[in-house]
Amino acid sequence: LVGNYDSSVRSVRNARQATEVKVDVALRQVLRLSERDQILTTVLWVRLLWTDEFLRWYPEEHGGQSVIRIPCKDIWLPDIYLYNNADEISTGKLGHLTDVIVQSNGLVEWPQPLTAKTSCDINTRFFPFDHQQCELLLGSWSYDGTQINFTHLVPYGDTSDIIENGEWELLSMSVYRELNYYSCCSNPYPNVRYVMRLRRKADYYIFTYVLPCLSCLVIVLGGFFLPTNAAVRIQLEVTSLLALTVYLLMIQENMPPSSGDVSILGKYTM
Numbered sequence: 001l002v003g004n005y006d007s008s009v010r011s012v013r014n015a016r017q018a019t020e021v022k023v024d025v026a027l028r029q030v031l032r033l034s035e036r037d038q039i040l041t042t043v044l045w046v047r048l049l050w051t052d053e054f055l056r057w058y059p060e061e062h063g064g065q066s067v068i069r070i071p072c073k074d075i076w077l078p079d080i081y082l083y084n085n086a087d088e089i090s091t092g093k094l095g096h097l098t099d100v101i102v103q104s105n106g107l108v109e110w111p112q113p114l115t116a117k118t119s120c121d122i123n124t125r126f127f128p129f130d131h132q133q134c135e136l137l138l139g140s141w142s143y144d145g146t147q148i149n150f151t152h153l154v155p156y157g158d159t160s161d162i163i164e165n166g167e168w169e170l171l172s173m174s175v176y177r178e179l180n181y182y183s184c185c186s187n188p189y190p191n192v193r194y195v196m197r198l199r200r201k202a203d204y205y206i207f208t209y210v211l212p213c214l215s216c217l218v219i220v221l222g223g224f225f226l227p228t229n230a231a232v233r234i235q236l237e238v239t240s241l242l243a244l245t246v247y248l249l250m251i252q253e254n255m256p257p258s259s260g261d262v263s264i265l266g267k268y269t270m
Contacts, residue, residue, distance in 0.1 A: 011052035026158035040120040056106040069099040083137040087117040128205030139191035150190040171197040
C-alpha cells in the first residue's frame with residue numbers, strides 16, 4: 001500500500017483542494033497550574049483525522065481487511081503545533097511516533113498522548129476563591145487555510161475520563177475555530193482553541209491562610225480592650241504583626257510577580 005507512497009506530498013490528488021484535518025482533544029488530567037510561572041501542565045489524548053486519497057483499497061481484494069495500522073513516519077502527516085507551548089524542551093509539535101489507523105476509504109486517524117505545558121494568564125485577585133481560564137491553541141505551522149482546513153471534530157472537549165486534581169476543579173472545556181491573519185502571509189491560518197475554566201478548591205487555603213489571618217485580626221482588635229499600661233498589650237500587638245508578616249511572605253511566594261492583580265488576601269496582610 002505504501003510501496004510507491006510519497007510522504008512529502010499532501011494527501012490529495014488535486015493540489016488546489018484543501019485537506020480537511022479534524023482534531024479531538026480529551027483532557028485526562030490537570031497536573032499543575034503554576035501561578036508564579038503562569039504555566040498549565042495537562043495530560044491530553046489527541047486525535048487527528050483526515051482523508052488520504054492515496055491510501056484507499058477494496059477490502060474484498062485483500063481478504064476482507066478494512067482497517068490497518070502502520071507507522072506514522074511512512075505517510076504524510078499534518079504539521080500541527082501547540083501555539084502557546086511553554087515547554088523549554090519541546091517545540092510544541094504533535095509528533096509522537098504512534099501508529100496511524102487507516103481505513104479502506106482513506107480515513108486516517110492518528111491518536112497520540114501528550115503532556116502539554118502551555119502559557120496561561122493568571123489573575124489571583126480573589127485568591128484563594130479565584131477562577132482561572134486557560135487555553136490550548138492548536139494549528140498548522142506551515143500550511144495555511146488554502147492547504148489545510150483545520151477544524152474540531154466535536155464542539156466540546158472530552159472530559160469524560162478526567163482524573164480529578166486535588167487543587168483545581170474543571171468547570172468546562174469548550175472549543176472554538178478561528179481564522180487568524182498574520183503579517184507574514186496573505187492567506188488565513190485556521191486555529192482551534194480549547195478553553196478550560198478552572199476553579200480553585202479553597203478548603204486547604206481557608207485553613208492555612210484565611211482563618212489564621214482572621215484570628216490575627218481578632219487578636220489585634222482584642223488588644224485594644226487591654227489596659228494601656230499593660231506590658232502584654234505591646235507583646236500581643238508585636239506578635240500579631242510578626243504573624244501577619246509571615247503569612248504575607250507565604251502568600252506572595254506562590255503568587256506571580258504582577259502589579260495588576262495583587263490578591264485581596266495579600267493586600268489585607270499588608
